[in-house]
Amino acid sequence: MTAALEVRGLGYVLPAGRNLVENVSFTVGAGETLVLLGRSGSGKTTTLKLINRLLEPTAGEVLVAGERAAGLEPTRLRRRIGYVIQEVGLFPHFTVARNIGLVPRLERWPAERIAARVHELLTLVGLDPAAFVARYPEQLSGGQRQRVGVARALAADPPLLLLDEPFGALDPITRVELQREFRGLEGRLGKGIVFVTHDVREGLMLGTRIGLMQGGRLAFLGTPDEFRASTQPEAVAFMSAADPGPAVRG
Amino acid sequence: MGLLSFYSRNSAELLGLIWQHVYLVAVSTGAAILVGVPLGVALTRRAAWRAPVLGLANVFQTIPSLALFGFLIPVFGIGAWTAITALIVYALLPIIRNTYTGIAGVDPAVREAGRGMGMTDGELLRLVELPLAAGVILAGIRVATVVSVGVATIGAAIGAGGLGVYIFRGVATVDDTLIMAGALPAALLALGADAVLGFVERRLAWR
Numbered sequence: 001m002t003a004a005l006e007v008r009g010l011g012y013v014l015p016a017g018r019n020l021v022e023n024v025s026f027t028v029g030a031g032e033t034l035v036l037l038g039r040s041g042s043g044k045t046t047t048l049k050l051i052n053r054l055l056e057p058t059a060g061e062v063l064v065a066g067e068r069a070a071g072l073e074p075t076r077l078r079r080r081i082g083y084v085i086q087e088v089g090l091f092p093h094f095t096v097a098r099n100i101g102l103v104p105r106l107e108r109w110p111a112e113r114i115a116a117r118v119h120e121l122l123t124l125v126g127l128d129p130a131a132f133v134a135r136y137p138e139q140l141s142g143g144q145r146q147r148v149g150v151a152r153a154l155a156a157d158p159p160l161l162l163l164d165e166p167f168g169a170l171d172p173i174t175r176v177e178l179q180r181e182f183r184g185l186e187g188r189l190g191k192g193i194v195f196v197t198h199d200v201r202e203g204l205m206l207g208t209r210i211g212l213m214q215g216g217r218l219a220f221l222g223t224p225d226e227f228r229a230s231t232q233p234e235a236v237a238f239m240s241a242a243d244p245g246p247a248v249r250g
Numbered sequence: 251m252g253l254l255s256f257y258s259r260n261s262a263e264l265l266g267l268i269w270q271h272v273y274l275v276a277v278s279t280g281a282a283i284l285v286g287v288p289l290g291v292a293l294t295r296r297a298a299w300r301a302p303v304l305g306l307a308n309v310f311q312t313i314p315s316l317a318l319f320g321f322l323i324p325v326f327g328i329g330a331w332t333a334i335t336a337l338i339v340y341a342l343l344p345i346i347r348n349t350y351t352g353i354a355g356v357d358p359a360v361r362e363a364g365r366g367m368g369m370t371d372g373e374l375l376r377l378v379e380l381p382l383a384a385g386v387i388l389a390g391i392r393v394a395t396v397v398s399v400g401v402a403t404i405g406a407a408i409g410a411g412g413l414g415v416y417i418f419r420g421v422a423t424v425d426d427t428l429i430m431a432g433a434l435p436a437a438l439l440a441l442g443a444d445a446v447l448g449f450v451e452r453r454l455a456w457r
């Protein structure tokens with residue numbers, strides 16, 4: 001079976017000569033979640049944007065469901081890839097239903113099919129369709145907005161989902177709630193998922209594999225258990241950051 | 251001589267001048283929208299055009315209107331077309347600038363989400379950027395229209411007609427009633443245009 005995503009020797013050099021991503025390779029199968037973990041500026045987000053060609057790779061190859069990304073029209077490619085960003089980016093002048101149904105509408109699905117899909121997706125992300133279809137983004141809480149953002153990314157049933165710190169801007173309680181639900185969702189969706197975060201706990205909770213990025217390179221790639229046991233210095237630094245240590249007693 | 255009795259004796263001429271005035275403003279503002287909005291959109295796509303285009307439009311704005319009419323006479327001769335050209339030049343800056351600022355002010359996250367979902371540039375513009383910028387663009391059109399109603403009175407000096415005819419005639423004969431006969435309807439036209447476009451602006455803005 002072809003992998004949802006295959007990345008081979010991916011690289012991105014700025015015109016000025018700075019190397020943002022260098023020789024990154026990995027494969028993500030259906031039902032798998034690869035967490036790209038790293039500090040700010042380590043190249044995680046750049047790697048995501050190279051996959052859906054919001055940035056054009058200067059080296060290497062990307063295959064989405066077996067098809068070369070470079071050979072597709074960028075807009076065609078992106079409609080096969082769900083994309084979720086931290087700021088969500090819902091269209092403020094569209095209702096929830098129109099936001100979720102946007103890609104199906106651009107793909108000229110019939111209206112009844114779009115409505116049915118919107119209903120199905122809202123249920124999937126834990127929002128009551130009857131209560132939410134007609135609302136506008138400004139009438140939603142942060143957590144509800146990101147649920148809609150995830151539903152929107154899933155609308156046209158893409159084989160691959162890219163998430164860029166989707167829960168990073170939420171309050172801690174909502175964040176944990178969405179992380180738990182997302183973990184339940186991952187298995188049911190059966191999609192290839194690449195999940196960018198700098199939160200090691202989140203990464204270990206949601207990833208089937210962890211890819212640790214450092215200075216634009218993939219410094220480590222393995223299961224969460226292998227990551228916990230790793231002696232790679234950056235992995236060790238992340239693990240110790242996750243451990244709050246003993247409480248200070250007065 | 252009172253204003254009302256002047257109007258009652260010259261009602262046909264008054265209506266003709268109002269019509270000429272509205273014609274000058276409507277044709278020039280319409281043309282400025284057709285040129286200015288696409289140009290404003292182009293500026294959001296081509297960073298290199300921004301400074302020269304906005305700079306040039308700014309320079310035009312600083313030319314005194316009577317001088318601009320004068321400069322254009324050798325090119326277009328005397329009459330309505332010279333006045334319309336001058337009015338277009340004045341209307342361009344607020345329309346270009348507001349189209350550009352309105353679109354540039356759209357939340358970058360919204361734009362990134364749209365592109366990331368596979369919207370083409372045209373779809374993003376039509377479905378997202380223009381609707382979200384509509385209020386700001388209309389505010390620019392409104393400013394352009396109101397300014398244009400005032401500047402159009404000077405068109406009478408170069409034979410374009412309009413309510414300026416009464417004003418210039420009144421100045422020449424030192425007749426306050428005649429000046430008022432042109433200035434009052436011109437001011438009312440400006441207020442009316444402002445109110446109508448303000449209403450449209452509130453209806454079209456998505457909030």
